[in-house]
């Protein structure tokens with residue numbers, strides 16, 4: 470894919486122009502360094518398209534529908550093996566990768582010396598056994614989230630990666646997202662919220678989460694998410710992404726958790742809760758209030774960081790917004806909303822965070838020059854960027870965006886929250902729980 474970043478200044482010196490553009494771009498949308506970083510992570514940018522032989526294990530909804538296709542888009546990726554225990558899914562994927570050999574038992578894939586990387590998108594109970602076998606066979610691993618079903622399994626995955634000196638990337642794709650990296654910069658470097666004191670996050674849906682079962686398989690196999698023996702429930706399947714974001718933005722991790730949950734509406738034989746409500750405590754008294762509902766979709770999914778100076782909302786669905794507190798400093802860039810003007814409940818002035826803001830500013834007549842981005846970053850979703858990142862790391866040794874530690878800390882927080890819900894009591898999360 471072609472990539473162009475062109476900067477054209479009018480009457481400004483190049484230095485002034487870059488500074489001006491950077492200030493406005495980073496305030497409203499992308500920081501230039503983020504664009505550069507994302508570009509660096511792309512195979513086309515590094516010029517490194519050395520072939521990498523890949524085995525894909527678990528080609529269901531996420532595996533086939535998302536990860537497999539994104540992996541195949543990465544130049545130089547050769548899908549040589551596909552494994553799935555469910556034959557119709559295996560055959561569907563094999564049609565798209567005619568040079569791949571099909572397998573039903575993942576252990577046979579490990580014997581293939583020509584396979585350099587293994588991608589895993591099976592149900593959660595299989596992440597650790599497959600990832601550890603692959604790492605022990607000297608293969609790099611991308612595994613979907615949540616990292617593993619138990620803390621011990623997740624820890625063993627991380628240990629296997631360290632021991633074998635292999636890459637282990639966990640599929641929390643927000644860590645590769647341009648918008649989420651921008652949000653991180655606004656909170657950590659620009660400190661637009663001031664001191665963050667509270668976070669609200671939610672993932673609300675109005676659906677049973679139950680999938681219609683094909684006649685040739687069983688409900689327990691197909692609807693693995695609904696049963697305790699194969700699932701850590703809503704907190705793992707949805708919340709782990711968002712808890713990972715909070716850990717990342719706060720640069721810390723929860724120290725205790727209380728929670729409630731129940732099977733209160735979908736009384737259909739499931740054994741995982743159909744609603745969860747948890748309160749995490751982070752260092753310095755910061756709280757994360759997390760909710761996931763299956764009976765009402767209002768508010769959808771987002772993470773909302775609330776600080777003394779403002780509120781930043783980030784969402785993979787609806788993008789980003791910032792609301793300034795009335796007494797907070799009015800910075801220059803806040804006076805010129807380019808992505809749309811918003812107002813909070815108490816008339817807090819709001820701004821949409823807009824990754825293409827620089828271009829729009831230019832169009833609206835503000836002489837900041839022109840920035841054109843085509844190709845490698847634009848038009849790529851978070852999943853594509855995370856796959857680019859994984860293969861770039863294999864080829865160049867660059868760090869992965871979502872490390873084993875990132876995945877591990879999110880998994881510990883989720884499993885401890887489920888423990889708190891089950892025990893109906895506060896669970897302390899010790900430093901030792903987070904040690905690898």
Ligand SMILES: NC(=O)c1ccc[n+]([C@@H]2O[C@H](COP(=O)([O-])OP(=O)(O)OC[C@H]3O[C@@H](n4cnc5c(N)ncnc54)[C@H](O)[C@@H]3O)[C@@H](O)[C@H]2O)c1
Pocket residue numbers: 526527528529530531532552553554555558573575590591592593595613614615640641642691706
């Ligand atoms: N990152 C994201 O945004 C995101 C979104 C959805 C799902 N996921 C994750 O992706 C994973 C898969 O979820 P899904 O919705 O695709 O599930 P799914 O049930 O649709 O697909 C799972 C596939 O794995 C196969 N499988 C089961 N056991 C296997 C085994 N032992 N060996 C090989 N194949 C096996 C199944 O036959 C099926 O084809 C889960 O870990 C889930 O949490 C991530």
